[in-house]
Structure formats: C-alpha cells, structure tokens
Amino acid sequence: MMRKKVLLMGKSGGGKTSMRSIIFANYSAKDTRRLGATMDVEQSYVRFLGNLILNLWDCGGQEAFMESYFATQKDNIFKNVEVLIYVFDIQSQEVDKDLHYYQSCLESILQHSCNAKIFCLIHKMDLISEEMRTTIFTERENILQDLSKPLQCSCFRTSIYDETLYRAWSQIVYQLVPNVKGLEKTLENFAEIIDADEILLFEKATFLVISHCTRKEHRDSHRFEKISDIIKQFKLSCSKLAAAFQSMEVRNSTFACFIELCTPNTYVMVVISDPTISSEVTLMNIRSARKVFEKLEKDGVRS
Amino acid sequence: MVNDTGGETRDHQTAVARPSLLLTGLRRSGKTSIQHVIFSKMQPSQTQFLESTPQLTSNHFSCGSFINIQIQELPGQLHTFPSSQSSSISGGNSGQASPYDDDTNLVGGGYNMERLLKQCNAVVYIIDAQDDYNQSIARLHLIIQLGRRVNPKIRYEVFIHKVDQLSEEVKRETQRDIHNQIRDRFADSSGAIDPWLRTSFMSNSNSQEILINFHLTSIYDHSIFEAFSKVIQKLLPQFGQLEYLLNHLLSASNIERAFLFDIQTKISIATDSAPSDIQIYELCCDMIDLLINMSEIYGQPNINCIQDTECEDDDSNNEPVMNGNHSSTTNSCRNSSLGTTPITNNPYTSGIETTNEPASNVFDSMSSSIIKLTGHRALYLKEINHHLALICVLRDEALSKQAIIDYNVEQFKEYILKLFRLNQENSESSMSS
Numbered sequence: 001m002m003r004k005k006v007l008l009m010g011k012s013g014g015g016k017t018s019m020r021s022i023i024f025a026n027y028s029a030k031d032t033r034r035l036g037a038t039m040d041v042e043q044s045y046v047r048f049l050g051n052l053i054l055n056l057w058d059c060g061g062q063e064a065f066m067e068s069y070f071a072t073q074k075d076n077i078f079k080n081v082e083v084l085i086y087v088f089d090i091q092s093q094e095v096d097k098d099l100h101y102y103q104s105c106l107e108s109i110l111q112h113s114c115n116a117k118i119f120c121l122i123h124k125m126d127l128i129s130e131e132m133r134t135t136i137f138t139e140r141e142n143i144l145q146d147l148s149k150p151l152q153c154s155c156f157r158t159s160i161y162d163e164t165l166y167r168a169w170s171q172i173v174y175q176l177v178p179n180v181k182g183l184e185k186t187l188e189n190f191a192e193i194i195d196a197d198e199i200l201l202f203e204k205a206t207f208l209v210i211s212h213c214t215r216k217e218h219r220d221s222h223r224f225e226k227i228s229d230i231i232k233q234f235k236l237s238c239s240k241l242a243a244a245f246q247s248m249e250v251r252n253s254t255f256a257c258f259i260e261l262c263t264p265n266t267y268v269m270v271v272i273s274d275p276t277i278s279s280e281v282t283l284m285n286i287r288s289a290r291k292v293f294e295k296l297e298k299d300g301v302r303s
Numbered sequence: 304m305v306n307d308t309g310g311e312t313r314d315h316q317t318a319v320a321r322p323s324l325l326l327t328g329l330r331r332s333g334k335t336s337i338q339h340v341i342f343s344k345m346q347p348s349q350t351q352f353l354e355s356t357p358q359l360t361s362n363h364f365s366c367g368s369f370i371n372i373q374i375q376e377l378p379g380q381l382h383t384f385p386s387s388q389s390s391s392i393s394g395g396n397s398g399q400a401s402p403y404d405d406d407t408n409l410v411g412g413g414y415n416m417e418r419l420l421k422q423c424n425a426v427v428y429i430i431d432a433q434d435d436y437n438q439s440i441a442r443l444h445l446i447i448q449l450g451r452r453v454n455p456k457i458r459y460e461v462f463i464h465k466v467d468q469l470s471e472e473v474k475r476e477t478q479r480d481i482h483n484q485i486r487d488r489f490a491d492s493s494g495a496i497d498p499w500l501r502t503s504f505m506s507n508s509n510s511q512e513i514l515i516n517f518h519l520t521s522i523y524d525h526s527i528f529e530a531f532s533k534v535i536q537k538l539l540p541q542f543g544q545l546e547y548l549l550n551h552l553l554s555a556s557n558i559e560r561a562f563l564f565d566i567q568t569k570i571s572i573a574t575d576s577a578p579s580d581i582q583i584y585e586l587c588c589d590m591i592d593l594l595i596n597m598s599e600i601y602g603q604p605n606i607n608c609i610q611d612t613e614c615e616d617d618d619s620n621n622e623p624v625m626n627g628n629h630s631s632t633t634n635s636c637r638n639s640s641l642g643t644t645p646i647t648n649n650p651y652t653s654g655i656e657t658t659n660e661p662a663s664n665v666f667d668s669m670s671s672s673i674i675k676l677t678g679h680r681a682l683y684l685k686e687i688n689h690h691l692a693l694i695c696v697l698r699d700e701a702l703s704k705q706a707i708i709d710y711n712v713e714q715f716k717e718y719i720l721k722l723f724r725l726n727q728e729n730s731e732s733s734m735s736s
Contacts, residue, residue, distance in 0.1 A: 237589040
C-alpha cells in the first residue's frame with residue numbers, strides 16, 4: 001500500500017471541501033451547499049487506483065487554524081507532502097493576505113518537503129463573467145508563479161459548476177499515479193493494435209483521466225474533463241436508482257465509443273471511427289488487454 | 304387508406320388530427336416557465352427573468368412533423384368573457400360577482416372561453432402550491448363547469464406546481480387538500496356531491512364523467528417532464544396503437560420497459576403499459592444527455608461527406624465547444640445539456656416550433672447506446688427518427704440475444720414510421736376535404 005500525502009489549503013470558504021467532496025465523495029455541485037466550515041484539519045483517506053492511498057489533509061481556512069499551522073503544527077503538517085494544492089477564491093477581498101498565507105505555506109514546504117509538487121487553483125471562476133476569465137486568470141497566474149520562485153507551481157482555473165474542476169484534479173492525480181509512463185506506452189501499443197482514434201484511462205471512483213493516447217487529432221482540447229464530467233453526472237444519476245454503471249457503448253454513424261472496466265481500479269475508454277470494426281471485436285480486444293494492464297498496475301505499485 | 308368520414312363531424316376529425324391542449328392557471332403560476340423549460344430548454348433558474356405573458360400564445364409540438372399537438376397558453380390575468388348565450392356559469396349562483404382577478408390588464412377584448420374549450424382535448428391547469436390556492440381552485444371550478452357544458456370529452460390535468468421545496472408529507476397533504484376542495488365545490492353548487500365529477504385515472508368515454516388527474520410538478524426536477532409526458536401521451540391519437548406495439552416489443556424481445564422519447568424535449572410520447580416510474584424516466588433522460596454529449600465530442604458529422612438528413616442552416620450553433628467556451632455540453636444546472644437546435648422562440652408571436660429539422664446533428668440514423676448497470680439491468684437506446692429514440696430497460700441476460708432485439712427494434716421502427724406517415728396523410732387529406 002502506498003500512501004501519498006496531499007495538502008489542501010487556502011482561506012476559509014474558498015471551496016476546498018466542496019471540491020474534495022465532488023471529486024472523491026460523489027457529491028453533486030448542489031449537494032455541496034450543505035457543507036459547513038471545516039474545523040482544523042480534516043484528514044481523509046481516499047483509495048485511489050486500488051493500491052494508492054491519498055492522504056488528504058483538508059486544512060480549515062479560518063484564521064485561528066491558519067496561524068496554528070505555521071506555528072505549532074508545522075512539522076506535522078508540512079512533512080512528507082507529495083502534493084500541495086492551494087485554493088484561491090477569486091472573489092476574495094483580501095488578496096494580499098491570501099498571498100501572504102500562500103507564501104508561508106511555500107516556506108514551510110521548502111523546509112520540510114522541498115520536492116512536493118505545487119498546484120494553485122483559482123477557484124469559483126463561474127462568478128466571473130466569461131469574457132474576463134482568461135485575463136483575470138492569467139494575471140493571477142503570473143503573480144503566483146513569481147511569488148513561488150524558486151519553487152514551481154502549476155495554476156488552474158476551476159469551478160465546481162463545470163468541467164474545469166476535473167481538468168485540474170486530473171493533472172494533480174496524474175502526478176501521483178505510479179508508473180504513469182509505463183501506462184502511456186502500453187496505451188499507445190494497444191491503440192495501434194486495435195486501430196483506435198483515442199484511448200483514455202480513468203481512475204474508477206473519481207473518473208479522472210490518468211492517462212491517454214491520441215492517434216487522431218481532435219479539435220476540442222477540453223474534451224477529457226468534459227467526458228469526466230459527463231460520466232460522473234451519469235454515475236450520480238444511476239446512484240439514485242441504487243445502481244452503478246458497469247460499461248457503456250455509444251455510437252452514431254461516425255464513431256463508436258466503449259467504456260469498459262480495465263483493471264479493478266481503472267476504466268478504459270476506446271474511441272473508434274472505423275465503422276467496419278464491429279463492437280464485438282473491440283470488446284474482445286479490450287478483454288484481452290485487461291491482463292496486460294492489471295500486471296502493469298501491480299508492477300507499478302511494487303516499484 | 305380510405306378516408307372514412309361517415310358519421311364524424313368535421314370538428315372531431317380536426318381535433319383528432321391536431322390534438323390541442325389548453326394551458327392555463329392564475330398569473331405567475333408558472334405556465335410560461337414550464338413551456339420554456341420543456342420546449343426551449345431554458346435553465347429553470349433563468350425562468351425567473353421571464354416576463355408576464357400578455358396574450359394567448361400557441362405552440363406546436365411536432366416531433367419532426369410526425370405528431371401534431373397544439374398547445375395554447377392562456378394567460379392568467381386576462382379577463383375571459385363567457386359566451387353571451389349563457390347568463391350564468393354555475394347554475395345556482397347567478398347573483399355571484401365574477402371571481403376573476405380584478406386587477407386585470409384587459410388586452411383588446413377578452414377571449415371566448417367557450418370557443419377555446421370547445422376546440423381543445425385537454426386542459427392543463429397549473430396551481431401554484433406555494434401560494435394560497437383558493438382563488439386558483441375557484442377559477443378551475445368555473446372552467447370545468449363551462450367545459451362540461453360545451454365539451455364533455457375534455458380531460459383536466461391539474462399540475463400542483465412548484466412543489467420542489469416541499470417535503471413528501473406536505474406534497475401529499477397539499478394534493479389531498481386540493482382534491483377535497485375541488486370535490487367540495489362541486490358539492491356546494493348543487494347541494495350534493497356532483498355525480499358528474501369523477502377524479503380517476505381510468506378513461507371511460509361512454510360515461511358522462513369528468514376526468515381530473517393530479518400531478519405534483521416542479522421545473523427544478525424531472526417531475527414536470529414526466530407529468531407533461533403523461534398528458535401528451537393521452538392526447539396522441541395513436542396512443543393505443545403505440546402502447547400495443549411497445550407491449551408487443553416487450554414480450555417478443557424479453558425486455559422489461561420500453562419508451563419512445565423525443566430527444567429534444569425529453570418528453571416520452573409513448574410507453575408500455577406498466578405503471579410509470581419516475582426514477583426510470585429520469586435515468587432515460589440522463590441516458591439521452593449522455594448520448595448527445597458524447598456524440599457532440601466524438602460524433603460530429605464528417606465535413607467531407609454530406610449526410611442525407613434534412614439538415615439546413617442550423618449548423619452554426621452546433622460548433623463543438625472550443626477554446627474554453629464550455630457552455631454547450633455541460634452547464635450549471637445539468638437538467639438538460641442539449642443546446643444544439645435553435646428554436647425560434649418568440650412568445651409574443653407564433654411561439655415555439657419544434658420543426659422538421661433534426662433534433663441534433665449528432666443524433667443520426669445510427670445513433671444507439673447500450674449501458675450495462677449493476678443489478679443485471681441494462682439500458683438500450685436506438686434511434687427511430689431524427690427526433691425520436693426508443694429506450695428499453697432490460698435484464699442483461701436478454702442482451703445476450705442482442706441480434707433478436709436489434710431485429711425486432713428494426714421492425715418496430717418500420718411500423719412506427721408507417722403509422723405516423725399514415726396519420727400524416729390522413730390528417731392532410733381530412734384537412735383539405
């Protein structure tokens with residue numbers, strides 16, 4: 001069992017718990033309204049890819065707690081961190097204060113976990129009018145990248161009301177997936193053999209894209225997160241009927257798309273646009289590929 | 304097909320050929336919002352910005368011109384005059400003052416309520432459950448009285464609306480209360496429970512009874528779609544045949560449930576005869592969303608090969624989402640994610656037309672989907688025409704004989720198309736004769 005520690009920090013009311021609940025606990029965006037303020041540090045263990053345990057530290061953002069993190073709890077919190085996720089509420093009126101806390105986090109990280117990957121999520125972007133979004137985001141991104149030196153941070157703009165949330169978290173967990181390069185190579189081989197346009201690999205519970213192979217150019221660069229969103233929504237609907245989906249096939253005259261269980265912890269999505277290839281053939285191929293992926297997953301965990 | 308006109312009046316034929324529905328209720332009860340949410344795919348939260356509808360509006364639900372249902376929305380604040388031939392509306396209360404809203408905006412003369420009721424097959428009456436509904440029930444009572452005289456075949460569908468905030472108990476209480484109040488009013492006017500009033504779900508065209516059905520609805524969930532589906536299903540002249548065909552499909556293919564859905568509005572225009580289940584209905588709606596959303600990403604028609612659909616100039620709206628503009632497939636309320644066909648939407652003129660154009664350019668003749676769920680259930684979707692899809696719920700063992708199901712569904716599709724085409728021809732010829 002591999003444990004990786006992920007710190008989720010940021011000011012109170014910024015949206016950390018909501019995000020976490022949607023990605024890992026099958027909440028819908030509407031459900032998150034029920035959530036109250038997080039007290040101190042809420043630790044949760046999320047099983048990811050079967051053998052990976054994400055130790056999520058959702059740090060309550062109220063001032064009293066923030067102060068204590070940098071004082072008494074510093075060692076405890078900032079040691080052994082693989083990933084730091086810092087959430088900025090774009091509507092915040094105290095931008096300087098936010099940046100100040102962020103800097104304190106970075107200092108502690110530098111001290112205790114200098115190899116941690118850093119992600120900054122500029123959150124609640126749905127509250128900004130569409131035309132302004134890119135400008136505001138780029139502005140903030142530049143500030144943060146400057147502030148973070150010598151450490152590097154990756155910035156994303158997010159909202160729980162659209163697929164941008166999945167994009168950011170997909171990138172985050174991608175950093176945590178063991179043997180991700182091996183996975184990609186295998187996907188490439190697989191795609192070649194079955195003549196697929198595109199193959200995506202999802203983590204089963206969160207439906208975040210952890211790997212992909214694209215053989216045919218596609219004009220929509222945001223499709224991965226949209227697909228995560230679409231499928232997650234459908235999963236939520238199924239759960240109302242106390243059911244879960246196991247596999248699906250969607251087609252029209254120009255494409256066929258298959259989503260099947262790959263390993264016990266991942267789903268694979270195969271997109272084929274050659275209409276002469278029958279469903280049966282593709283499904284058979286996916287079944288055969290399972291053993292390869294399962295072995296890969298086991299090896300990845302061991303190493 | 305011989306057009307048999309013997310014995311039938313022309314009015315009845317027209318009514319059969321073009322069933323009509325009168326949508327009414329007090330002001331602000333939610334009539335226009337309902338139409339917009341269902342037919343223009345407006346987000347429910349946006350409906351609060353809709354203005355009051357000042358005049359009678361007429362919409363057509365045509366599902367690609369195979370079906371032809373007219374929906375007339377009669378605004379709540381209009382002063383409607385009863386026909387001058389009747390001196391009083393309710394027999395024993397000639398001295399009563401008009402119970403209509405007095406703060407009306409009289410718009411160039413009233414509408415002849417009698418004529419409207421004569422022409423329609425069903426009255427959908429919206430009661431705002433969050434408001435004091437006494438006046439609403441009084442209005443309904445008058446409408447039923449009038450309707451009973453001029454057109455006893457009308458069925459009344461009462462939507463107890465805006466129930467999304469209420470708990471289950473309160474919903475039931477409200478429904479019971481409204482039901483009782485209506486019954487009491489009929490009792491009042493003649494001293495005893497009116498023998499003509501029968502609130503039931505059974506249709507019995509030989510009796511003199513008035514049929515009133517109640518539905519608990521809200522635009523914030525699927526209940527409004529389900530309720531509207533039930534109303535539309537009963538209005539379809541081919542309803543019996545469709546149900547028969549679907550039942551037949553069920554037994555021949557070993558499937559459990561089958562529905563015919565209009566892709567655009569997610570109204571189910573026909574189901575098999577099993578009792579309705581809103582959860583399955585919702586799941587089917589979600590399956591349609593899934594199919595269309597995935598098709599929009601990967602299934603755009605090839606620009607080089609031109610498909611033989613009647614796709615006209617609505618492609619400009621169907622550009623896949625690019626460069627960060629995320630609104631067309633996923634959106635904030637996620638009630639419906641279709642946004643592809645532009646529908647002329649002007650509530651002040653001829654209303655909303657679901658036209659002959661395909662519902663979505665990614666929903667084509669080969670659109671289909673199979674989703675396997677835990678619990679040995681599966682969903683099966685097949686395109687019927689460019690607006691309709693057949694959705695079946697079956698056990699996954701039945702899917703092992705998929706070839707049989709595919710064949711049966713093909714046959715079913717042919718029958719349905721023939722059925723609608725015949726109906727179209729009939730109605731066209733009867734209209735012109």
